[in-house]
Amino acid sequence: MIKSLLIANRGEIACRIIRTARAMGVRTVAVYADADAKALHVRMADDAVHIGQSPAAESYLVGERIIAAAKQTGAEAIHPGYGFLSENAAFAQAVIDAGLVWVGPKPASINAMGLKDAAKALMAEAGVPVTPGYMGEDQSDERLKAEADAIGYPVLIKAVAGGGGKGMRKVDAEGDFLSSLESCRREARASFGNDVVLIEKFILSPRHIEVQVFGDSQGNVVHLFERDCSLQRRHQKVIEEAPAPGMNEATREAICAAAVKAAQAVNYEGAGTIEFIADASEGLRADRTWFMEMNTRLQVEHPVTEEITGVDLVEWQLRVASGEPIPLRQEELSIDGHAMEVRLYAEDPASGFLPSTGRLDRLAFGDATRIETGVEEGGQVSPFYDPMIAKVVCHGEDREAAIDALIDSLADTEVWPVRTNAGFLVRALDAEDFRKADLDTSFIERHGDDLIPSGEADDAIWSVAAQIAAGDDQDELVGFRLNAPARHAVWLSHRGEGRLIDLAEAEAIAFEDDGDLLSAVDTTATAYADGDRVVVFSDGVGYAFDTAVRGSGQGSAADGAIFAPMPGKVIAVDVAEGDSVAEGQRLLVLEAMKMEHAMTAPFAGTVKSLTVAAGQQVEVESLLVEIEPDEG
Template structure:
């Protein structure tokens, strides 16, 4: 068995690998960039090595530095996690050439599945069904247009070396083909250094279904059933589940057998995922499910498979890499219950899912769910890497119970001041089509603002919450049911401000200890949004009913669209504040006139500063 392991990754997957390795008695080594010097995975590992500046291209993507760190610490093996160098065949070979153990598939297997056209050709030879399309060497525009016309529209143009949703164009009309082909080729050349494309029939009711496979160095290959990853936004997975809804035993058997053949075709060792696309217009049928690609690594969503099979896939990886046979035979594996995973991101769905970086002053994650995270309260979401805060995983007896558990978990999330997609995830759980299993990859896009924009908060409800908080002693608010925290003694007049900077209501009657304080308390109403009860510095600032707009956090004024004495209408944007890499708009709370203006474009402001005061129109 491997005795010491270097994890060539960061964040939650590094913490996940460390947890299993420690349980197996394996010494762990973390690597970290400047931005991750105080990261959770660094503190959890037995030792850690600095590998460079914050940008990944200067640290986590520099294979020579990672191998040198392994050699310097005496690590026997390297686990790449997912992302970064996990599917880089040259890095895998370099690890082996350095005399280290590579916890992953053979470099040749990675190369075999790395190019989509070659992989599909290999799958056809192995008897694995592939989507109707064109994989030919002739890349002339005329030939590609002719092949698209033969396949029939809509057709999908895909970069041969593509991934992550890049290098893909849907064509609905033959007249659009030439223009979209050129666009796809430019993006492919820029992103992957390869402008070659393939064509596929575009599936109008697509389901994204993948099968977890595992091979060992003794020739054994098994599957651990399927996952459904159809809930996507711009080709990025949002919620995953296992097993797939609507999958009957016969279809499952055919699908999983095809996945095993795919893995055997490339002599696969380790954890891998065979991804399929299903035409779900008439339900799931074996003759309407086709191979898309193979991910030659552990997947982000692997915990749902672990939950329904009761297996630790990281432990399987480490045992197989050590030369041991697979821990289970196929007949020893079965499905137990239903699991779902939601990806909690630091992003704002209402502003096009812009990332929201910064310090996690308050972080509370659900207690009745499996949580995989690489951050903690007081830590930060860095602008240099993927903004995922945590994976929230639930496991119940059936799908309905799993949805209910996931909804409960997402509504318990509390994050301040970083914005998250928690409310978006909860609204997906409440979607009728999702609940009935009538899903495809376009569901989120079709729902639009129904999922991305939270309902307007009820001012009366906010006032009731504020009054309840005011009635409690400051020392006891940590235990309040609504989930908030005390940061300073309360004041007699307190503004209620949401995490976008809008003043919603005013709470009166708070005890006043005579000390000028700003923030009083933060609280959450279960829809992913945070609110603050706030007293601006000095007691003379206006209240919400007086039209006061306060800076929700420290930041820079990027635009001032208000003029002193000018008339404004309710909802009119007055100030734009840039904070934590995001823009926040402060709007007029009602029709009126600008009575005070304390903002200049380019100026820096502190949290709670009175920026604009609107006098209500008579």
């Protein structure tokens, strides 16, 4: 058995691997870039080595530094996790050539499945059903268009070296083919240095079904049943579950057998995933399910398979890499209940899913079967890497129980000031069509704005904020009304709107004290005070309120108040207080996640106040500038 292991990755997957390795008595070594010097995976490991600057191209993607770190610390083996170098055959071979154990498939297997056209040809030869399409060497515009015309629209143009949704275009009509082809090639060249494409028939009611396979060096291959990863946004998985809803035993047996056959065709060792596309217009059927591609690594969504089978896939990886056979035979594997996973991302759905970075002043997860994370309260969401905060996993006796548990967990999740997609996930899980398993890969696109919380607080949320703001000093918060008795009140402002909240009315909501947090029973909300700000969480969404004691109900200017949509840095300020501005005129520029966001005037007017300067870091919803409208 391997005695020491270097994890060539970061974040939650590095923490996940370290946890299993520690349980097996395996010494662990972490690697880290500048931005991760204080990261959780670095502190969890027995040893850690700095490998470069924050951009992945200068650290986590530099194979020579990772191998050198393994040599320096005496690690016997390297586990690549997923992403980064996990499917890089050249790196795998370099690890082996350095005399180290590669925890993954043979480089030849990675190469065999690395290009989509070659992989599909290999699978067709092995008798695995593949999607109708064209994968020929003739890449001329004329030949590709002719093949698309023959297949029939809609078709999908896919870069053979693609991944992560890049180098992929859906074409609905013949007249759009050539422009889509040009766009797809351009993106493929920029992303992968390879503009070769294939053409596939676009499936109108597609379900994304994948099968977990595992092989060993003795030639044994087993499957661990299927997962459904159909809920996607821009080709990125959002919700994953196992087993696939609506899967009958005959179809399961057929596609799992095909997945095993696919793995055997490349002499596969270790954990891998065979991905299928299914036409679900008439339910899941074996004769309407086709091979799409193989991922020659551990998948992000592997926990749902572990939850329904009771298997630790990382432990299996380490044992098989050490030369041991697969611990269980096929007949010893079975499905227990239903598991579901969501990816909690640092992004703001209400602002077009803009990325959200910065310090995690508040980070608390609701109850779940399993939380996989690489960050903690007080840590940072870095702009350099994938913005996933955590994978939240729930297991239940059936699908409905798993959905309910996951909704409850997300509804109790608290993240601030970084914004998350928790509220979006709650709405997706609770959608009637999702509960009925009426889903395909266009589910999120089809339901659109119904899944996106507005970010506007309702009256109940205002009441919760008022109770928190009042705290223990309610007797001192006394406002006056002409010819009326005194009342207890607190002044709050939220996204430019100001209100004087009567605490007697707000007390209609019942609370349970929980230290510095209060739970609002009727609204399933929690909240906490953060200096002069109160943050209320409800159904996964955070609402920020600024607090002050006022004697009247006058609020601040709503329409002319420009707030930061995300944490970031002010890189340019174009106006000064007192300046006249035209509607749409640029006021300042905010930089976040290496993207620039111009803040513009909502109408013609005068700059009433300017609260920031160039070079200043700001938090989400910080007031940046106020515009007073011109009269008339």
